[in-house]
Amino acid sequence: MTHSADNPLEHPEVQLADGRGYLLVYLFSSALLGAATWLVAKQAMAPLGLFLLTTALAGVVVVAQGVFLLHMEFSETQRWHTVSLVLFIPLFILTIGLSSWMFHGLYRRTMLTPRTAAPAAAASAGAPAMPGMDR
Amino acid sequence: MSASASETIDPAQAPLWDRNHHGHDVIGTRTFGFWLYMLSDAMIYAALFASFGVLSHVMNMAGGPMPGDVIRPGYAYGETLALFTSVLAYGYAMAALRRGRAGGVAGGLLGAMVFGAAFLGLVGKDLGDLFALGITPERSGYLSIFFTLVIYHALHIAVGLLWMLVSLVQLAREGFSSNVVYRLVNLKLFWHFQAVVWVFVFVFVYLQGVIA
Numbered sequence: 001m002t003h004s005a006d007n008p009l010e011h012p013e014v015q016l017a018d019g020r021g022y023l024l025v026y027l028f029s030s031a032l033l034g035a036a037t038w039l040v041a042k043q044a045m046a047p048l049g050l051f052l053l054t055t056a057l058a059g060v061v062v063v064a065q066g067v068f069l070l071h072m073e074f075s076e077t078q079r080w081h082t083v084s085l086v087l088f089i090p091l092f093i094l095t096i097g098l099s100s101w102m103f104h105g106l107y108r109r110t111m112l113t114p115r116t117a118a119p120a121a122a123a124s125a126g127a128p129a130m131p132g133m134d135r
Numbered sequence: 136m137s138a139s140a141s142e143t144i145d146p147a148q149a150p151l152w153d154r155n156h157h158g159h160d161v162i163g164t165r166t167f168g169f170w171l172y173m174l175s176d177a178m179i180y181a182a183l184f185a186s187f188g189v190l191s192h193v194m195n196m197a198g199g200p201m202p203g204d205v206i207r208p209g210y211a212y213g214e215t216l217a218l219f220t221s222v223l224a225y226g227y228a229m230a231a232l233r234r235g236r237a238g239g240v241a242g243g244l245l246g247a248m249v250f251g252a253a254f255l256g257l258v259g260k261d262l263g264d265l266f267a268l269g270i271t272p273e274r275s276g277y278l279s280i281f282f283t284l285v286i287y288h289a290l291h292i293a294v295g296l297l298w299m300l301v302s303l304v305q306l307a308r309e310g311f312s313s314n315v316v317y318r319l320v321n322l323k324l325f326w327h328f329q330a331v332v333w334v335f336v337f338v339f340v341y342l343q344g345v346i347a
Contacts, residue, residue: 007310008162008311008312008313008316008317009232009233009235009316011162011163011316011320011322012163012164013163013166014162014232014233014316014320015233017226017229017230017232017233018230019226019227019230019321022222022226022227022230023223023226024221026219026222026223026226027218027332029330030215030216030219031335033212033215033337033338035211036338036342037208037211037212037342039207040208040342040345040346041345042210043207047346048347049346050279051343051346053339053345054342054343054346055255055338057338058335058338058339059332059333062331062334062335063332065330065331066331069138069222069226069327069331070324070327070328070331071194077163079154080167081167081170082315084170084171085174088139088174088177088178090180091181095181095182096181096184096185096186096188098185099186099188099189100184100188100189103188103192105191106308107192107194111192111194112267113284
């Protein structure tokens with residue numbers, strides 16, 4: 001962030017470009033996501049196992065892309081980019097995680113899922129009508 | 136702030152704003168500013184993914200199509216390859232920029248545009264097929280967020296393609312001026328960031344939708 005140059009092509013952010021790294025992460029990402037697609041299409045394991053494995057593969061691909069595509073490292077040029085991303089990640093996770101957690105609790109208390117709807121419907125069908133509730 | 140206490144400054148003569156750059160890193164500052172903007176854009180994605188987590192509950196299918204009826208993992212992988220190839224082509228454009236080769240930059244941008252357009256075409260056909268089957272966003276909460284997420288990402292790709300077109304024109308007119316170079320660096324951030332976001336969309340919306 002402190003660089004000054006008359007020739008913009010000599011700027012460190014331009015000099016970060018690395019064709020070999022881009023090709024490497026392209027092949028790596030394509031292979032890992034291809035494997036994930038194959039596993040899901042074939043239902044190669046139990047749903048929980050597939051869920052965890054695809055999450056792990058996504059995590060590895062995202063880290064690889066962060067390093068090779070976005071150049072997240074601690075050189076003088078990229079230090080603050082990396083710091084801002086690291087500080088951003090908890091916000092990203094909290095936003096998604098807390099929303100899902102809150103609504104998971106809400107659904108459990110307020111919504112009839114198909115599993116609970118059938119017994120509830122059967123119970124209400126057999127129950128005597130409450131006085132004053134005729135329509 | 137270098138004036139000593141004994142010096143007096145004439146307010147009528149003192150410059151209030153120095154418009155010249157004295158060793159100021161214009162490219163670095165603008166790129167970092169754009170990076171922060173990208174992170175704020177990612178917070179919109181966070182809100183969309185949070186909504187997806189909420190609306191992918193079985194009750195939000197509203198008796199309509201389930202994820203398994205909507206998603207074709209193999210087809211979505213084709214979209215992934217198109218986008219990743221576009222990102223690779225843009226990477227080669229940046230490698231050519233590093234060497235100062237205008238032809239290589241233009242070729243990389245054109246390649247990125249072709250594969251980016253292919254990605255958009257594949258997504259458009261996928262969503263068009265769903266519409267033809269009567270599977271539309273208003274059918275259920277799940278479909279609303281599914282279409283919103285995919286279309287929001289596709290809009291980014293469309294904006295990126297337009298930006299590349301403008302960059303090609305500016306490159307032809309100005310060559311490697313400071314303005315053109317920092318815009319190309321920012322566009323690289325934007326384009327490569329879309330690949331990272333797509334990994335989330337592909338895995339958490341498409342693949343794990345089928346698993347669920």
